[in-house]
Amino acid sequence: MSSESRPGTTRPARLGQMERLSAGLVALGVLMPLLAVTQPVQPVRALAAATVLMCLPGLAVARFLRLREPLLFLAVVPSVSLALTALAATGLMYAGVWSWQLTLGSLGAVTVAVAAITGLGDPPP
Amino acid sequence: MTNVAVRQLTDVAVRAVPRPGVDLGIGALALLCGGVAVWSAAGVETTALGDGGLAPALAPVFWVAVVGLNLAFVLSLGRRVAVWLSPALVAGLLLLLYAPASVLGAGPRLAVSWRHLGVADAMANGVFDPRIDVYFNWPGFFPGLATFIEATGLPPLQVAMWAPLVNAALWSLGIVAVLRALTPDKDAIVIPLWLFLIGNWIDQDYLSPQALGFLLHLVVLALVLGVLGARVQGGASGLRNFWRAGSRVPERADGRLRRLALGLVLVLSVALVSIHQLTPIVLAFSLVGLVLVRRSWAPLLPVILGLLLVLWMLYPASTYLVGHPVFGGDDGGVVQANLTERVVGSRGHLIVQGVRIALTVAVWTLGAIGVVQSWRSGRRDLRPYVLAVVPFLMLPVLNYGGEMLLRVTLFSLPFVAFFAARPLASLRPRWRHRAGRPARPGTGRVLAFTLLLSLLCAGSVTAKYGNARFDIFTADEVEAVGMLHDLAPAGSVLVAGASSTPWASQDYSRYTRRTVQALCEADFGPTACLHTLHELADHEAAAGGITLLLTRGNQAALRMQGQMSADDFAQFEAGLRGLPGTSLLFANREARIYRLAPHAAEAVGSQP
Numbered sequence A: 001m002s003s004e005s006r007p008g009t010t011r012p013a014r015l016g017q018m019e020r021l022s023a024g025l026v027a028l029g030v031l032m033p034l035l036a037v038t039q040p041v042q043p044v045r046a047l048a049a050a051t052v053l054m055c056l057p058g059l060a061v062a063r064f065l066r067l068r069e070p071l072l073f074l075a076v077v078p079s080v081s082l083a084l085t086a087l088a089a090t091g092l093m094y095a096g097v098w099s100w101q102l103t104l105g106s107l108g109a110v111t112v113a114v115a116a117i118t119g120l121g122d123p124p125p
Numbered sequence B: 001m002t003n004v005a006v007r008q009l010t011d012v013a014v015r016a017v018p019r020p021g022v023d024l025g026i027g028a029l030a031l032l033c034g035g036v037a038v039w040s041a042a043g044v045e046t047t048a049l050g051d052g053g054l055a056p057a058l059a060p061v062f063w064v065a066v067v068g069l070n071l072a073f074v075l076s077l078g079r080r081v082a083v084w085l086s087p088a089l090v091a092g093l094l095l096l097l098y099a100p101a102s103v104l105g106a107g108p109r110l111a112v113s114w115r116h117l118g119v120a121d122a123m124a125n126g127v128f129d130p131r132i133d134v135y136f137n138w139p140g141f142f143p144g145l146a147t148f149i150e151a152t153g154l155p156p157l158q159v160a161m162w163a164p165l166v167n168a169a170l171w172s173l174g175i176v177a178v179l180r181a182l183t184p185d186k187d188a189i190v191i192p193l194w195l196f197l198i199g200n201w202i203d204q205d206y207l208s209p210q211a212l213g214f215l216l217h218l219v220v221l222a223l224v225l226g227v228l229g230a231r232v233q234g235g236a237s238g239l240r241n242f243w244r245a246g247s248r249v250p251e252r253a254d255g256r257l258r259r260l261a262l263g264l265v266l267v268l269s270v271a272l273v274s275i276h277q278l279t280p281i282v283l284a285f286s287l288v289g290l291v292l293v294r295r296s297w298a299p300l301l302p303v304i305l306g307l308l309l310v311l312w313m314l315y316p317a318s319t320y321l322v323g324h325p326v327f328g329g330d331d332g333g334v335v336q337a338n339l340t341e342r343v344v345g346s347r348g349h350l351i352v353q354g355v356r357i358a359l360t361v362a363v364w365t366l367g368a369i370g371v372v373q374s375w376r377s378g379r380r381d382l383r384p385y386v387l388a389v390v391p392f393l394m395l396p397v398l399n400y401g402g403e404m405l406l407r408v409t410l411f412s413l414p415f416v417a418f419f420a421a422r423p424l425a426s427l428r429p430r431w432r433h434r435a436g437r438p439a440r441p442g443t444g445r446v447l448a449f450t451l452l453l454s455l456l457c458a459g460s461v462t463a464k465y466g467n468a469r470f471d472i473f474t475a476d477e478v479e480a481v482g483m484l485h486d487l488a489p490a491g492s493v494l495v496a497g498a499s500s501t502p503w504a505s506q507d508y509s510r511y512t513r514r515t516v517q518a519l520c521e522a523d524f525g526p527t528a529c530l531h532t533l534h535e536l537a538d539h540e541a542a543a544g545g546i547t548l549l550l551t552r553g554n555q556a557a558l559r560m561q562g563q564m565s566a567d568d569f570a571q572f573e574a575g576l577r578g579l580p581g582t583s584l585l586f587a588n589r590e591a592r593i594y595r596l597a598p599h600a601a602e603a604v605g606s607q608p
Helices: A011-016 A020-037 A044-054 A056-065 A070-094 A100-120 B020-042 B060-075 B085-098 B111-124 B141-152 B156-182 B187-199 B209-226 B255-275 B279-292 B301-314 B334-340 B347-376 B383-393 B401-425 B443-464 B475-487 B526-539 B552-560 B566-578 B601-606
Strands: B230-233 B247-250 B432-434 B437-439 B493-496 B512-515 B546-551 B582-588 B591-596
Touching (some): A020 A044, A020 A100, A044 A056, A056 A070, A056 A100, A100 B141, B020 B060, B020 B085, B187 B401, B255 B279, B347 B401, B383 B401, B526 B546, B526 B591, B546 B552
Parallel strands (some): B493 B546
Antiparallel strands (some): B546 B591
């Protein structure tokens, strides 16, 4: 589903060329933190928040690395997500500005940024 | 593809025999056994638990599920199986071994889980002072936990109750990723994983920084072995030539992937350094080991990790390190601190300790046999040897009290299990074709392997839940702890009978918490212990004395660990009640709360 970006194309055109999985991750990176912050009923809230904290950033990073080995991919996704959750929350705590909403937002931002770079970059050979 | 031989763990000839119908049955059996085991464990009355822990209290159907699950596992070996079958089998084992902790008692098992919830709660409420204790010097795990609890809106106690199951599942992912980097053989991955989950009675999978640290440790190793690995081209045989001959080349030609993987490993390392003090040290030495055997393409990685560690100790953790050196070993001796002092107590508790030692020795013995077999068969991949041995080198080096042996056992267990799988693999069923059709394997081999794994599983349940009498808490005990926080003045000293108390999940920094178990360590005699408590009450005169909680679990812990007999405990509590200035503030079936006023120490000597 990926399509190669061509030099000289405009930004909207390049965004339009983003491969579907990366575009999906970008969308989830925006929607899931927003959904969790609105505190919907359970289990929607728990699922939305857990997806951001345990899945999305790691998924974006593992795809960015283009890990081919499925078992390594599966291990990297939750562990990187949890590591980034710990780093983001601890960093905000040391900065004295911790809140769970801000932590979710920063993890969503990481997901969006990494997925966008992956989606807009050159496709794997 | 049916006649393609599976890569061998042993010299036993096995065939790749796809049998979708059998796979479906095996998967269903595994999940059924896991579910039955959880249902059976949930039916155990916590008040009926004895000194032998959970195992003697389990219904026969639990043990039937143990045998059924292991039979399903054995029937999945020695042949090609559906891709979903191994995860289904592991899910069954995870349910059987790890979910009982989630369904027993009125809250999470292990007092330390409650404490960790309290630390996260304190940090979420703006308490972030490194002078409080060690958790605030390596805080990385707790803001993440606070975020998870607040963001998901899940009850904190439920999060802690299910954490062992989730952690064990995440560790399983890490272990298969590591083992996949060592071998492509399916059985050489799933048998060690099975043995790891059985052999891991060590109880580090609860809601804790070390549980997350171990996951990150495994994933860093998987990345280093799988993506940042190296091999020697043109090497020569013999130890003398090992480090000189040939040239080291990367296992992955993709430079971009290696650079990005290195960056990812550094991110994981920073997280790890902020989470736990011990794990990054073991990881750094494991990476040094891989560099020394010329199997790492990132030789500077352990140096960078070491620098990160030093920087963390110099700045965020400097407060704690004054008076708490990380290096230096235990003054009392490794064996005494880790083994002799632990193997004491009541008869039932000693049997549990014996099972723990026997289970560990059994896995290590199988591992040792596997090492010999592996070496004799010409396997010269030194990576698993290094990763199995390096954690033990930390034993005399690190100052981690009596838990160090347990911790290094956990770090080496995936690789010990990797070798232990080798002798066990010769018991795998032999799948054959007769007249062009798949035939049943011989039953003797299947039954022998099933029985052996079932025995190990039974040992694991006995070992893992051997302290259930005092580390699983009842509703009455939880209620009493709630009352304790209501009755004690803020800032005062709370004393519980033993460390096995479900407290500190809230108001973590509001009180100072002590235990009779620690205060009376020098002399557990009732009179001496009363004297110690009243000295503390006098010391805390400004706060009006101390508030003391005694629970069923506290009493069981003191008795089972050989510190205070039932008679001594009764004498101690009677003496307590008889002291002038002592008042009973609260009581239910399984707990009492007393207030000990100051200036009564002189009366202690006259008590029985």
